[in-house]
């Protein structure tokens with residue numbers, strides 16, 4: 275089995291999760307590649323794709339990547355977000371990610387909180403559409419933390435088992 279872990283990350287949170295996933299998976303072959311540098315996709319049996327939640331959704335670059343994956347690709351999605359883990363604001367973004375392409379086989383999703391710089395939060399909170407998540411994001415300092423990364427590793431192993439057993 276050959277696995278690709280790819281991610282988009284502006285401030286390093288999603289990259290940390292990507293590296294934890296990469297370290298946790300035990301496959302014959304594996305690669306971790308920033309999303310802009312992915313060259314060949316057909317070779318992989320499973321693709322882990324990570325993104326930071328932006329504006330309750332998936333950043334356009336990642337949306338484009340997911341939409342372009344070959345039919346039947348087994349995909350595990352992961353993301354980081356400032357809002358509460360499992361909260362409606364984050365769930366909305368994952369729901370969107372899952373529904374980008376009906377031709378994919380989505381194995382599962384994993385999300386955890388990711389800190390947002392105070393200066394960025396202050397600037398974003400000036401717009402009413404950011405108020406809800408940015409207010410929650412004040413509690414995301416220190417994330418992703420060790421527990422988040424351990425959860426990400428467990429998620430990764432589960433996804434590999436699923437990829438192996440799903441026909």
Ligand SMILES: Cc1cc2nc3c(=O)[nH]c(=O)nc-3n(C[C@H](O)[C@H](O)[C@H](O)COP(=O)(O)O)c2cc1C
Nearest residue numbers: 283284285286287288326329330354355356357388
């Ligand atoms: C422009 C911008 C928009 C964001 N929008 C959201 C959002 O809608 N909901 C949310 O929970 N977090 C939002 N965040 C917070 C990021 O998702 C979070 O900090 C994430 O961990 C950043 O990941 P990165 O370091 O990999 O870029 C936003 C951050 C930025 C910079």
